[in-house]
Amino acid sequence: MLITPRRDNLNKIVVLNPKGGCGKSTLATNIAAHYAQRGPTPAIMDFDPQGSTIAWLERRSAAWPEIHGIAAYKKTMQATRSWQLRVPNETENLIVDSPASLSHDNLRELTRDSTSILVPVLPSSMDIHAASRCIADLLLVAKIDRRDRKLAVVANRTRKRTKSFSKLMRFLDSLGIPIIAVLRDSQNFVHAAEKGMGLCEMQPSRVRPDVEQLDRIVQWLDNWETRRRSVSLAQNRRKQVKVDVAAAGNDNRGFLRRFDFAR
Numbered sequence: 208m209l210i211t212p213r214r215d216n217l218n219k220i221v222v223l224n225p226k227g228g229c230g231k232s233t234l235a236t237n238i239a240a241h242y243a244q245r246g247p248t249p250a251i252m253d254f255d256p257q258g259s260t261i262a263w264l265e266r267r268s269a270a271w272p273e274i275h276g277i278a279a280y281k282k283t284m285q286a287t288r289s290w291q292l293r294v295p296n297e298t299e300n301l302i303v304d305s306p307a308s309l310s311h312d313n314l315r316e317l318t319r320d321s322t323s324i325l326v327p328v329l330p331s332s333m334d335i336h337a338a339s340r341c342i343a344d345l346l347l348v349a350k351i352d353r354r355d356r357k358l359a360v361v362a363n364r365t366r367k368r369t370k371s372f373s374k375l376m377r378f379l380d381s382l383g384i385p386i387i388a389v390l391r392d393s394q395n396f397v398h399a400a401e402k403g404m405g406l407c408e409m410q411p412s413r414v415r416p417d418v419e420q421l422d423r424i425v426q427w428l429d430n431w432e433t434r435r436r437s438v439s440l441a442q443n444r445r446k447q448v449k450v451d452v453a454a455a456g457n458d459n460r461g462f463l464r465r466f467d468f469a470r
């Protein structure tokens with residue numbers, strides 16, 4: 208079972224999509240580098256047994272702003288799980304990188320107390336179908352209320368708008384889930400990964416269009432408190448008119464049925 212920390216003032220960003228190779232670690236490391244540059248020191252928690260994010264951190268030069276790494280995938284005998292996963296008190300932004308396949312229990316556990324959930328999606332129809340299934344699981348299994356506005360998609364390695372991409376857009380649109388950025392297929396991401404860097408730390412003239420998109424992602428992430436506030440206001444309003452907030456699961460199911468994703 209995964210255990211993730213609970214703290215009210217922590218921006219816990221979960222990067223998640225059970226489809227392998229869709230860009231979870233790439234996105235997680237680039238967001239971490241961005242927060243490191245801005246400060247205070249962010250933390251990155253790696254739940255993937257491949258340990259790609261921790262390996263990226265180990266390749267990182269000491270000259271670059273610090274990122275606190277937590278190897279959550281490691282089984283330790285010496286320490287309790289909560290000690291192993293402790294996040295420094297001064298950490299404001301925690302980025303969680305997840306493994307390629309997740310049990311329903313782990314999906315629920317990983318997303319519990321998250322402030323933002325990012326789903327990177329590749330443009331192929333197989334990937335888009337897998338992403339739609341992943342979003343359906345987030346809504347139905349992890350019981351993420353789409354009205355909480357904590358869920359967003361990042362289109363990754365996108366070259367052209369395909370039919371399946373348009374279907375994904377329509378699906379997300381009807382659920383009110385935004386596509387907050389479109390990252391191009393670029394060797395810049397590969398080079399940055401090799402060097403333990405984020406794109407924001409590379410020569411600006413070379414990475415400008417990519418960094419612009421990453422900035423959009425960080426802007427959306429930075430808004431987490433506003434999103435949360437507006438949700439609790441809306442929830443209070445809903446309570447006043449005696450609308451049952453717990454009906455979120457049914458509401459999600461109704462939407463998903465139209466796209467053949469309901470269980």
Ligand SMILES: Nc1ncnc2c1ncn2[C@@H]1O[C@H](COP(=O)(O)OP(=O)(O)OP(=O)(O)O)[C@@H](O)[C@H]1O
Nearest residue numbers: 227228229230231232233307364391392393396397
């Ligand atoms: N926008 C991009 N342009 C070019 N290459 C990319 C891009 N995004 C990711 N990649 C490359 O694609 C490969 C897979 O990316 P990444 O490791 O981030 O995926 P992942 O979802 O974390 O994979 P896994 O499920 O195995 O953990 C890596 O080699 C990475 O450098």
Ligand SMILES: [Mg+2]
Nearest residue numbers: 231232255259
């Ligand atoms: Mg990965």
